[in-house]
Each structure stands twice: as C-alpha cells, then as structure tokens.
Amino acid sequence: MFDRLREKLGDFRKSIDEKLKASPQEPVQEKAEAKVEEKIEAPKAEAPAEAPRSGILDRAKAITRGEVILSEKDLEGPLWELEMALLESDVALPVAESIIDRIRKDLSGQHKKFLRSTGDIAEDALRDAILTILSAHTLDFDDYVKGHDKPVIVVFTGVNGTGKTTTIAKLAERLKESNVGVVIAAGDTFRAGAIEQLQKHADRLGVKMIKHDQGSDPAAVIYDAVAYAKSNKKDVVLADTAGRLHTNVNLMEQLKKISRIIRPDLVIFVDEAIAGNDAVERAKLFNDAVPISGSILTKADADSKGGAAISIAHITGKPILFLGVGQEYKDLRKFDPDWFVERLLER
Numbered sequence: 291m292f293d294r295l296r297e298k299l300g301d302f303r304k305s306i307d308e309k310l311k312a313s314p315q316e317p318v319q320e321k322a323e324a325k326v327e328e329k330i331e332a333p334k335a336e337a338p339a340e341a342p343r344s345g346i347l348d349r350a351k352a353i354t355r356g357e358v359i360l361s362e363k364d365l366e367g368p369l370w371e372l373e374m375a376l377l378e379s380d381v382a383l384p385v386a387e388s389i390i391d392r393i394r395k396d397l398s399g400q401h402k403k404f405l406r407s408t409g410d411i412a413e414d415a416l417r418d419a420i421l422t423i424l425s426a427h428t429l430d431f432d433d434y435v436k437g438h439d440k441p442v443i444v445v446f447t448g449v450n451g452t453g454k455t456t457t458i459a460k461l462a463e464r465l466k467e468s469n470v471g472v473v474i475a476a477g478d479t480f481r482a483g484a485i486e487q488l489q490k491h492a493d494r495l496g497v498k499m500i501k502h503d504q505g506s507d508p509a510a511v512i513y514d515a516v517a518y519a520k521s522n523k524k525d526v527v528l529a530d531t532a533g534r535l536h537t538n539v540n541l542m543e544q545l546k547k548i549s550r551i552i553r554p555d556l557v558i559f560v561d562e563a564i565a566g567n568d569a570v571e572r573a574k575l576f577n578d579a580v581p582i583s584g585s586i587l588t589k590a591d592a593d594s595k596g597g598a599a600i601s602i603a604h605i606t607g608k609p610i611l612f613l614g615v616g617q618e619y620k621d622l623r624k625f626d627p628d629w630f631v632e633r634l635l636e637r
C-alpha cells in the first residue's frame with residue numbers, strides 16, 4: 291500500500307543528505323571553535339535580527355557549534371524533486387505547494403545540530419507537513435456515535451461503483467460488533483439492482499433494511515428508516531444514496547433535498563483511493579454541494595499512490611475517517627494520520 295509515494299519520499303531524504311555531502315559543513319574541533327568564536331563573536335559582527343539567518347557569518351558561527359544551516363539554495367533541488375514526486379503520487383498541486391512551502395519555512399536558515407543526519411531532519415519536516423494536513427480536523431466516528439443523540443443519521447454520497455454499498459455493509463458490521471443497533475436505508479432508488487444488492491448485505495449481516503420501490507423518493511426512504519430507528523430504539527441509520535456524477539445537476543439537487551429534509555448528522559463521502567486526482571476533484575464538488583463530515587477511501591489495498599488521502603483531507607478541510615482495504619466486511623481500517631505517515635516514511 292502506498293509504495294510509490296513511500297519510495298519517493300525516501301528519495302527526498304537521500305537527496306537532501308547527498309546535497310549537503312556535496313558541500314560539507316563539518317563541525318570543527320573544540321579548540322578551533324574557541325578561536326573562531328572569539329573572532330566572529332565581536333559585538334559589531336553580530337548580524338542584525340532581520341538579516342538572513344543563513345548568511346556567511348551565521349554559517350561560520352553555526353559550524354563552530356557543530357551545527358549545519360540549510361540554505362534555500364541547498365533545499366532548492368531536493369524540494370523541487372519532492373514536489374514532482376508528490377504530484378506524481380496524486381497529491382493535488384495546491385496541496386503539494388503547501389507541503390513544500392511548509393518544509394521550506396521549517397528547514398531553511400535553521401540551525402540543526404549534527405547529531406542526526408540532515409536526511410532525518412528533512413524527514414521530520416516532511417512528517418510534520420503531512421501530519422498537519424491530516425490532523426487539522428479530526429472526527430472519531432465511533433466516539434461520535436457513542437456520544438450523540440440517537441438515532442445518528444449517516445448519509446453516504448459519492449459516484450457510482452466506488453464501493454459505497456460495500457462500505458455501508460462494512461460499517462454496519464463494525465457497529466454491530468460494538469453492540470450498536472443499526473438500520474440500513476436503501477436510498478439508492480435510481481440504479482436498477484441497487485436495492486437488491488444492499489438487501490443481500492443486510493440479510494447476511496442480520497440488519498434491518500428499509501426500502502421502497504425503485505424510482506421512489508430517496509428522502510422518503512431515509513425518513514422511514516429514521517422513524518423505524520426511533521420506534522425500535524436503533525442507534526444508527528446508515529443511508530445509501532444513488533451514485534451520481536458531480537456533473538449531474540438533477541441528482542446533485544436530489545442530494546441537497548435529502549440533506550434539507552433528513553438533516554443528517556453525518557454526511558460521508560466515499561471514493562476510491564486509486565482514483566487519485568479524480569477523487570480529489572469529486573470530493574471538492576460533493577463537499578461544495580452538501581458539506582461532508584468526512585471521507586472514506588476504498589480500495590486502498592489496491593495499488594493506490596496514497597496522495598489522494600492527503601489531498602482530500604486538505605481540500606475538503608474534513609478528515610479521512612476510514613480506509614477500505616479489501617472486499618470482506620472486516621476490511622475497514624480506521625484512518626489514523628500517525629499510522630498513515632509512518633507507513634509512508636518507513637524504510
């Protein structure tokens with residue numbers, strides 16, 4: 291999973307190390323240090339506060355202290371390569387730029403002790419930049435369900451065939467395992483076969499499903515499912531909706547209507563991790579139409595590049611809640627930013 295992005299992030303680390311090996315800034319011995327310090331520590335020689343921190347004098351002083359200063363020039367090449375690597379791994383341009391800016395600010399002009407390799411320092415900056423994006427907004431689905439008034443109404447949105455139905459079944463299984471009462475609403479009344487497909491999952495899981503005929507009003511189906519949950523003391527309503535292209539105005543209007551009438555507690559956008567930048571674009575448009583609470587990325591077990599997760603979190607400003615990692619009900623992994631970043635940076 292995410293092998294390609296991991297490989298490329300590893301290259302960034304090496305590239306920074308190599309860059310600095312090419313223009314070594316060796317720490318100087320204690321004795322020599324005293325001399326140089328004497329010379330350059332004269333009060334007049336002190337650089338004004340606003341002077342560039344990576345000036346020659348600053349560099350000399352840092353070297354005597356066994357530090358390295360990373361200049362913008364040192365970083366230029368590796369950061370360019372990193373930006374290209376992020377773009378090739380499905381990180382959207384504004385997101386890649388924001389990561390690069392953050393790393394540049396974090397590293398350039400910084401005095402770093404020689405205790406660790408510069409590659410490690412660069413890796414820390416990269417880790418911070420990605421974690422900041424992924425952890426900016428958090429939502430723990432299980433805690434939310436536990437703490438919220440019942441029934442909790444969850445509506446799923448997204449395009450066709452991304453794994454929405456399977457994801458609803460996986461979540462139903464997850465909730466059932468924690469003794470949470472679940473009702474499924476067959477809100478995809480548009481696609482032939484969608485109701486039967488969901489019914490099969492509900493039967494297999496032993497979960498109640500509320501359905502109307504194909505072509506009926508999805509808001510009415512979900513409304514009935516909520517009424518059922520209230521009168522049968524069920525905790526959560528998981529409502530499917532028809533897969534739709536964000537360009538389909540009527541279906542997007544229908545989604546807005548569902549949202550207006552049902553007033554869901556959570557709207558979850560489902561798309562494929564492997565869809566890359568297409569998924570990012572769709573997440574933005576769905577979020578603009580009916581604001582989402584978070585996203586679930588399916589098929590992360592397939593050859594996904596990993597960048598979509600970072601981009602979707604950044605562009606929607608909403609958390610990634612889960613990753614689909616296979617076709618079985620158990621194949622749903624809670625999205626943990628630390629776990630994700632560690633996987634990307636593991637060597």
Ligand SMILES: Nc1nc2c(ncn2[C@@H]2O[C@H](COP(=O)(O)OP(=O)(O)OP(=O)(O)O)[C@@H](O)[C@H]2O)c(=O)[nH]1
Pocket residue numbers: 449450451452453454455456457478481484532533588589590591592613614615616617621
């Ligand atoms: N490998 C893998 N396959 C998945 C995952 N999630 C779903 N699938 C498969 O993707 C295919 C489509 O999933 P569905 O759940 O039918 O898709 P859908 O979004 O409900 O489709 P529509 O009903 O057309 O909107 C199925 O074959 C699923 O088994 C996943 O996390 N990993």
